[in-house]
Amino acid sequence: MATNFSASLTQASDEANEMYCEECERHGDGHVTAVAFCVDCVEYKCATCQKYHRRQFQNHKLQDSDHMPQDFYFEKCSAHPNQLIKFYCSDCIKEACKECKDNEHVNCSDINHLPTLASDIQKSEEFKGLRKYIDKLKEDIKYTNTLVKAKCEVIDKQEEQATEACKEYKDKLLAAYTLQHQNLIDNFDKKLNETVVKLEKERKDLIQELSEKEKKFEENIKKAETDIIEEVVSTNTNFKSLxxxxxxxxxxxxxxxxxxxxxxxxxxxxxxxxxxxxxxxxxxxxxxxxxxxxxxxIQRYKFKISDFQPAKQSSENRTAYFSFEKVSVERRIVFDFDIKSLSNDINSLLVLSEGTLIFSDCAKCSLVICTFVKSNRKYMNDIKFETKPWDITKVSDYEAAVTFPDERHIKLIKFSEDMKVLNTSEIPGHASCFGIAYSNNHLVVSYLFPSSVKILSLSGEIMKAFDKDDNGKDLFSCPYYLTVSPDNTMIYVSDSSTETVTCLNFNGKVYFIYKDDHLKSPNQLVVDEYGSVYVCGYKSNNIHHLSSDLTKVKILIDGRHGIAGHIVSGASLTQASDEANEMYCEECERHGDGHVTAVAFCVDLCGI
Structure with missing residues (x-):
């Protein structure tokens, strides 16, 4: 019995009772018709294989094509798909291939070659008995069919009766259930009508009561409004009179x-x-x-609305709805430190708190802290760094943020009350960061290479970035310094290369740009409490006083007042505005001839 037949060959084997040489198939020589059968090896042989097999195994019994088994079984073994089933084990009552015979049935005593065993199967008593048993079963099946039909008729009748009974009972239950629900609804509607009448009366009484309370509340809040307005108006009465x-x-x-x-x-x-x-x-x-x-x-104040929750507090008996808190104006401080020991490369200065001034000394890679105490004693010490600090901004009275362009990061420095460094932490700068300002728990930073302005969180995350205008052109060229308005709505950026000051909001929209022939290389700039902008011209050696919309007010001070450089702070500007009371020739200024000291006043033209 050959192995490895295709499905088509296996199916064809039922019609073409021809066997092939198993030896040839095993060695890949294709399907060669078998002409002999080795009883000892239980294998079919072709003429060539028979010849060599007879020489090698002279004692083996070979049967020719007329006497070899002719009833072939072409089913494959389920355990060994490449093997045909050739044997049957009477002990296990199971068919087997050659591998199954050699491995699984090695201890079985009654395992035989399947075609040989099946040669006389039709004459056996077992086959005859099976035929008689099947004939008997045919009679039993006929009787059983009649019995099953009768039982199914009974079952169908019972199911029909049960279905009709369930439907009748279901209809009665649904009717009773619906009647019960209708009774519940009728009782509820009766109670509802009684409740509505009662609630309508209560609602009418409530409306009347609330109307009286609302009238009283309106009177109280109007009086509170009048009182607070009178108090606010009277706050700066003296200034209004003046x-x-x-x-x-x-x-x-x-x-x-x-x-x-x-x-x-x-x-x-x-x-x-x-x-x-x-x-x-x-x-x-x-x-x-x-x-x-x-x-x-002028007296400054913060207007407040009282924390009031009508649901929890009595509205009509309350009188305090508004209030305002007077804000004391910090006194101006004049710093007169001798800073000759510092280098000429001071990039920025900052009034950190009352009596404390910080310089960034770029040449010496240090921050210089100048402290003035009540005992009129002055201290000056510095903090050394590996690279150059550039700009400084105040985060709190004892905390400042400093940019380090070469290191591309920002240092957050915390001080003690005696201005000793408590700790220093680094914030990623992402690029060469220069100007810096603090606003609403964020840092506003200017950059070069490429030039831009970015808003960072205190952890260094970039929240927004501005580098192009609405037309896609660069906003900045050399934005070394910036500051923010007192109400934290506007950003002012000085550009040393384009010699401009740009005002934009926190969404990057540009509102105003200031450019003046008398402002050369604008550098550090600040905004006072009233929103005025002061910008220092590095090469023009002057300070320009601008309004919040970047309209020129005047040149506050220049080289004739001793200014030279590119730094300016709130303290220095305040001092300059207090002391620079010298009048200039309006005619010269009108014709662009600069600031010439006035020596006369023209009464007719009411000019200097």
């Missing part, structure tokens, strides 16, 4: 100037003399008013 007096003086001077011009044109010298004397006195009064208006401090 302002009114100042405006009256200005109007009087304008009117008097017209009269002077009129008397001069008519040649009324007596009248001109009288008006001149009056104008002189008025000018002196106006000058004093200007000084007073400049130096007077």
């Amino acid at each position: 302002k009114l007096e100042h405006l009256n003086l200005v109007e009087n001077l304008k009117a008097l100037t017209v009269e002077l011009k009129h008397a001069q044109n008519l040649g009324q010298n007596c009248k001109l003399l009288i008006k001149l004397k009056s104008a002189k006195q008025l000018c002196e009064n106006l000058h004093k008013s200007i000084e007073q208006m400049y130096h007077v401090n």
Whole structure:
């Protein structure tokens, strides 16, 4: 019996009773018709294999094609798919291939060659008995079919009766259940109508009660509003009075100037003399008013709305709904440290707290801390670093952030009350970071290579980045310094290369750009508490005073006041604005001839 037959050959074997040489198939020589059968090896042989097998095994019994087994079984072994089933074990009552015979049935005593064993199967008593048994079963099946049919009729009738009974009972149950629910709904509707009548009366009473309380509440809140407005208005009454007096003086001077011009044109010298004397006195009064208006401090305050929850507190009996807290204005500090020991490469300075000034000494790679104590004692010490510090910003009274462009990171430095360094932590700068400002728990940082402005968290995460305008052009070229407005809504950036100051919001929208021929290489800039911007011109050696919308107010101080360099702080600006009370020629300034000290006042033109 050959192995490794294809499915088509196996199926064809039922019709073509031809066997192939198992020896040839085993050695890959294809399907060669068998002409002999070795009883000892239990294998079919072709003529060639028979010849060599007879020489090698002379004692083996070979049967020719007329006497060899002709009933072939072509099923494959389930355990060994490459083997045909050739044997049957009567002990195990199981068929087997050659491998199964040699391995699994080695201890079986009654295992035979399947075709040989099956040669006389049709004449055996076992086959005859099976035929008789099958005939008997046919009669039993016929009787059983009749019996099953009768039983199925009974079952169908029972199922039909049960279905009808269930439907009838189900309809009765549903009707009873629906009636029960309707009774519950009717009872509820009765109670509901009674409750609605009762609630309508309670609602009417409640509306009347709340209306009376609302009227009282409205009276109280209007009174509280009037009281707080009167208190707020009276806070700076003195300043308003001074302002009114100042405006009256200005109007009087304008009117008097017209009269002077009129008397001069008519040649009324007596009248001109009288008006001149009056104008002189008025000018002196106006000058004093200007000084007073400049130096007077207004009372600042924070308006508050009281924490009030109507659901938990009585509204109509409450009187305090609004309040405001007066904010004390910090006194101005004049630092007069001798800083000759410092290098000429001071990049930035910062008033960290009252009595404490910090310089970044770029040449010496250090921060210089100048401290002024109440005992009039002054201290100066420095903190050394490996690379150059650039700009500084205040995070709190005892904490500052410093940029280090060469290291591409920011250091957050915490100080003790006596200005000793407690600890230093690093924040990723992501690139060459220069200018820095603190705003609402974030850092606003300017960068070079490439130039941009970014908003970082205190952990260094980039929240926003601005480098292009709406037209896709670069916003900045050399943005060495920046600052933010007091209300933390605007960012002001000085650009040393384009000689501009740019104002943009925290979404990167550009609002204003300042450029002036008298501002060269703008560097550090600050914003005061009123929103005015002060920017220092590095090469023009001056400080420009700008409004919050970057409109030029005036050049505050310049080289004639001793300014030279590129740093400016809130303290230095305050001091400069207090001391620089020298008047300049308005004609020269109008024609672009710079600031020339005024030596006369023209009454007719009301100019200096």
